Amino acid sequence: MAQQPTSAPAGDSASPQKREHWSGQTAFILAAIGSAVGLGNIWRFPGEAYENGGGAFMVPYLIALLTAGIPILFLENAIGHRFRGSAPLAMRRVHRNAEGVGWFHVAICFVIGLYYTAVIAWSLSYFWFSFGLDYADDPAGFFFNDYLQLGSDVTLSAQIVPSVALPLILVWALTIGILALGIHKGVERLNVVGIPLLVVTFGILAFRALSLPGASDGIEALFTPDFSVLTDPEVWIAAYGQVFFSLSLAYGVMITYASYRRRRSNVTGPALVVAFGNSSFSLLAGLAVFATLGFLAQTQGVGVDELENITGVSLSFVTFPAVIAQMPGGQFFGALFFASLVLAGLTSLISVIQTISAAFQDKFGWNPRIAAVAVGLVSAVLSVLGFSTASGLYLLDTVDQWSNQLGIVAGAVGMIAAALWFGRRGHELERHLAAVSTIRPGRYWPVLINVIALLLIYMFVSKAVSLAIDGYGGYPTWYVVVFGWGTILFIGAAGVLMPWLRWHKDIAHPTLWPSREQLGLPAEVGAKVTEQYRPGKDTP
Numbered sequence: 001m002a003q004q005p006t007s008a009p010a011g012d013s014a015s016p017q018k019r020e021h022w023s024g025q026t027a028f029i030l031a032a033i034g035s036a037v038g039l040g041n042i043w044r045f046p047g048e049a050y051e052n053g054g055g056a057f058m059v060p061y062l063i064a065l066l067t068a069g070i071p072i073l074f075l076e077n078a079i080g081h082r083f084r085g086s087a088p089l090a091m092r093r094v095h096r097n098a099e100g101v102g103w104f105h106v107a108i109c110f111v112i113g114l115y116y117t118a119v120i121a122w123s124l125s126y127f128w129f130s131f132g133l134d135y136a137d138d139p140a141g142f143f144f145n146d147y148l149q150l151g152s153d154v155t156l157s158a159q160i161v162p163s164v165a166l167p168l169i170l171v172w173a174l175t176i177g178i179l180a181l182g183i184h185k186g187v188e189r190l191n192v193v194g195i196p197l198l199v200v201t202f203g204i205l206a207f208r209a210l211s212l213p214g215a216s217d218g219i220e221a222l223f224t225p226d227f228s229v230l231t232d233p234e235v236w237i238a239a240y241g242q243v244f245f246s247l248s249l250a251y252g253v254m255i256t257y258a259s260y261r262r263r264r265s266n267v268t269g270p271a272l273v274v275a276f277g278n279s280s281f282s283l284l285a286g287l288a289v290f291a292t293l294g295f296l297a298q299t300q301g302v303g304v305d306e307l308e309n310i311t312g313v314s315l316s317f318v319t320f321p322a323v324i325a326q327m328p329g330g331q332f333f334g335a336l337f338f339a340s341l342v343l344a345g346l347t348s349l350i351s352v353i354q355t356i357s358a359a360f361q362d363k364f365g366w367n368p369r370i371a372a373v374a375v376g377l378v379s380a381v382l383s384v385l386g387f388s389t390a391s392g393l394y395l396l397d398t399v400d401q402w403s404n405q406l407g408i409v410a411g412a413v414g415m416i417a418a419a420l421w422f423g424r425r426g427h428e429l430e431r432h433l434a435a436v437s438t439i440r441p442g443r444y445w446p447v448l449i450n451v452i453a454l455l456l457i458y459m460f461v462s463k464a465v466s467l468a469i470d471g472y473g474g475y476p477t478w479y480v481v482v483f484g485w486g487t488i489l490f491i492g493a494a495g496v497l498m499p500w501l502r503w504h505k506d507i508a509h510p511t512l513w514p515s516r517e518q519l520g521l522p523a524e525v526g527a528k529v530t531e532q533y534r535p536g537k538d539t540p
């Protein structure tokens with residue numbers, strides 16, 4: 001019988017200065033929802049659902065959420081909460097050779113941060129443009145030619161477009177400022193204010209959308225089920241991919257956020273709130289987006305299925321502006337829509353950059369301010385050079401495809417392999433969650449995760465083969481090799497090289513609470529980390 005853990009050690013023996021903390025459970029939940037709810041909910045979910053069987057997509061989506069989304073969310077929360085560290089530190093404590101998996105996650109965050117900011121910057125500009133409806137006459141021409149000044153071929157351009165660079169610099173300055181204030185005063189405050197505000201702005205928008213003429217046609221188009229898709233593996237891959245991206249899984253984000261929870265915290269309950277809150281927001285966004293598309297189809301006298309540009313970048317920056325221009329009160333609703341994008345995007349972006357910053361804090365002993373400025377400045381320069389030029393959109397598309405479709409799948413498998421296969425911590429993590437939480441994950445939780453890992457390996461191979469053989473988006477081969485495969489090479493190199501650098505202090509002796517004995521597990525396995533540690537020799 002497992003002993004009930006009694007008192008939690010206050011600090012962390014491995015860190016002289018105490019680890020930062022959320023002020024409480026609500027703050028953590030809001031921050032985690034802030035990370036999850038982002039562009040993925042507003043423009044990715046509705047499009048994926050529509051293209052993959054409409055109402056029938058809800059079946060693979062729900063199954064993906066229950067069989068992979070929630071179990072992996074538990075896993076990341078368990079790793080972060082038990083091993084109390086940024087992705088590299090927590091993974092190093094999970095298994096002494098797994099630090100690289102954490103850096104792999106951090107590198108993906110670094111890549112994503114570079115272009116996620118660009119989309120937030122566009123949204124910020126469009127928020128401003130909404131007051132004068134600058135984009136009303138020719139939304140597509142305005143976006144691609146006037147605003148982005150996109151070149152016609154996929155070449156690298158060194159021509160910086162000031163109208164994009166300026167808001168981009170502003171977004172980076174804001175991000176650095178918030179992160180420099182630390183978890184409690186910066187990240188937490190942004191989310192505690194930003195997420196309720198987002199629910200209000202987007203709620204008003206959804207309410208308005210649903211009352212537009214033609215709204216029901218749009219919703220019907222979204223939800224009309226095509227059950228024949230259920231036999232198509234691509235649809236299932238899309239569902240699992242959507243759940244991972246949307247819940248920010250396998251990016252090291254949830255490990256990092258969970259590491260700032262107090263030791264005595266209910267872990268699984270809040271994770272469920274985050275998962276279902278995020279899906280509810282996706283559903284609301286799906287309704288709002290398709291209600292609006294129904295209205296657009298009606299004004300053009302066509303069917304919803306004849307509309308073009310109803311997913312991704314074009315949905316937000318071409319199609320929506322077209323609708324806004326035709327709507328009574330368009331200025332107001334345009335501003336609300338782009339304000340929602342900025343809020344949803346910023347709270348996700350902060351989690352991505354915090355994951356990087358936390359890793360450098362843990363590894364080199366930097367304080368939050370130095371880490372935020374260092375990470376933020378390097379990223380800002382690269383981001384402005386790469387994404388505010390005339391070729392930014394092509395680069396964004398390519399880098400996104402490789403890092404999000406391939407990179408994170410590998411990152412997820414690496415994490416599971418380290419925790420369950422090599423570190424053999426499945427039982428320990430399960431006991432940990434059961435000891436601190438109200439809802440117990442159950443004995444079958446680690447088993448389920450093993451099955452997901454097999455599925456992920458299949459996803460990885462099939463995606464890698466298709467990208468290698470078919471290329472992507474009609475881009476030239478050299479482009480895809482340099483920026484697509486090059487991105488994977490960069491992420492892999494970070495995973496291999498970063499563990500060679502020294503930790504600023506001995507991190508291999510964490511005080512685990514509840515201890516393995518308290519969890520009813522034999523101590524010697526737990527002591528492996530410390531016993532194999534040879535001071536002097538092993539201090540990297």
Ligand code: PHE
Nearest residue numbers: 036038039040245246248348
């Ligand atoms: N979950 C966010 C979204 O849906 C994106 C994101 C991915 C955020 C990875 C953090 C890390 O838009």
